[in-house]
Amino acid sequence: MNVRRSAAVLAAVAVLGAAAPAAADSSPSPTPQALPSALYGDTDPQYDGVWRQSLALLAQHAAGAEPPKAAVGWLTGQQCADGSFAPFRADPSAACDAKTMVDTNQTAAAVQALAALGGHDAVTEKAVGWLKSVQNKDGGWGYTAGGASDTNSTSVVIGALAAAGEKPGEVKNSGKSPYDALLGLELPCTGEGAGAFAFQPEKDGSLAANADATAAGVLGALGKGLLVEPGKGDGEAAGSCVKAPTPEQAAANGAAHLSGELTAEGHLLAVTPGGEEQPDFGNTADAVIALAARGEAAQADKSYVWLEKNAADWAAQSGPAAYAQLILAAHATGADPRDFGGTDLVKQLQAAGPAAPEKTTKATEKAEDEKDESSPFGVWWFVGVCLVAGIGIGFLISNRTKRRQP
Structure with a gap:
């Protein structure tokens, strides 16, 4: 779930670019002024619009905040007639066609968010049907339909299946x-x-460790999605690696x-293009969620505390998906996302999207009545849209942020 684009996205873009360069390159990137007011963030959504929107809605739900209906x-x-989702369709009224770059990650993220919110069974059922229709023969999923299976895509689809009430193993x-x-x-x-x-x-068939994929793989092997309920793991700290005959043991090994x-x-640490190591905020948040899902509260809490002390600036620079990641990490550990080292993550996330009408209380009604009585015109307030800079998509693509393979 970080704010780097995932290797899955990079691989998909490469494949699509080779197969259909016109579709990938001919359309200009949408400008901030052209973006829908209901979209979270004001950066180009052509690779991550549905992903970041899904994380934003899921995070608000986790925090007990009702997302705006417009969002x-x-x-x-954004859903296509066959049930799939593309990252962004500027004109949703136009039918999807062969050039519409739908993918499993956006589709699975949308399912997880809408299933959590409830009331969208027709949308999620159609999306799950599409995901099942593009499952690979090895049982997994690639970023695009027919693409080679990868850990991140397979795991986020598992999360979608589970959220929709399916049994992933079946x-x-x-x-x-x-x-x-x-x-495998x-x-x-x-x-x-x-x-x-x-x-x-x-290319030679060997496997190279990837922290982003490992965090995703732990969640997938546990049959869980991005929304992890606190205190639901087995409570046993992972020991040394044991040959993995079961998904549960694979999760423990990861x-x-x-x-x-x-x-x-x-x-966690990331290596910069210059070869220097620096803290990896996004993957650390992913690790917190994965470890919490396994019930390893002590390590998850320790890493969350580090994020609480150090990740606020990263989230502010990175945008909605980063705020959502941190909120989901807070939820997984039972922490309060409204007091993240003095930062209200929920408020910051909501400021990056459409504003929701304030709930009317008797006190506010009385205050408004008094204003109306004292003014010949009364007072009408329009709810504004506040978009802040920053893009984030996850592992969880996840962010689905384009992540590079090691």
């Missing part, structure tokens, strides 16, 4: 379930990266790898 309506309106193609695909993408318990998940196999990769302060 929910924008998301449901969704099969050629006798293979999503869990079979994940087990986990590194063995010997050598470097033991127990981690790879994004996809390397969690053990993540725990071993965290610094003493509790965060």
